[in-house]
Amino acid sequence: MPVTINASTSSGVVITPDYSGNIQLQYNGVAAPLFHAYLGSSQAISSATYTKLNMDTEEFDTANCFNTSTYRFTPTVAGYYQFNAQIDNQTGSPTRQFLSLYKNGSTSKVGLDIGISTGNFSGAAGSVLSAFAYANGTTDYFELYCWCNGGMTVAAGSSGIQCYFQGYLVRGA
């Protein structure tokens, strides 16, 4: 039976853990989706080609909404989601590159389009993305793409600390 907790005092709602168990945020009985996926191996990106990043390894995926075969996040709770992503170039020297959050197969949000002057960042460059997006909790899905104007290889790094894709529910619909 659902219970609604109202912040009826000026102190708001205070939750104090008693160390006897877990507190799990749920929406209609479903664990709030939250995932962290990362590249299991390095990936080549062709010049001027939107390329889906092979986020084939998970560190966690609380509601089993991320598919490591299609690299697709399909949240099962309707609401507003925060997405974070970053990549680190291993080889290549593009002068422009960015990450793109695809929603249902098309660009929804893009990260900073980094213009890199040749020679200033030799051997070390990357891209980041931070964005909100709405999901209907049934059919909407999200993927991470990369675009650059020169071929490059994205580094897998170690245990997902360099190139990753994260998302979590911020607020239900």
Place this chain on the structure above:
Amino acid sequence: MTLYEKIKQIYPELTSDDFMPNNGTIMLQNDSDGRGDYIRSWTHATLAQPTEEQLAAIE
């Protein structure tokens, strides 16, 4: 040779601006599903989209 390089070989007059995400007229994509790079959209005002035969002829 990548799809981008093949297209540039067919149409040397194309510049990097033609492939830019916001103002370009040619969008290439790779869905990492084993099918490789492909032309998602081609809206260039004067140059026709290369045929599969044209692309396949370049190695």
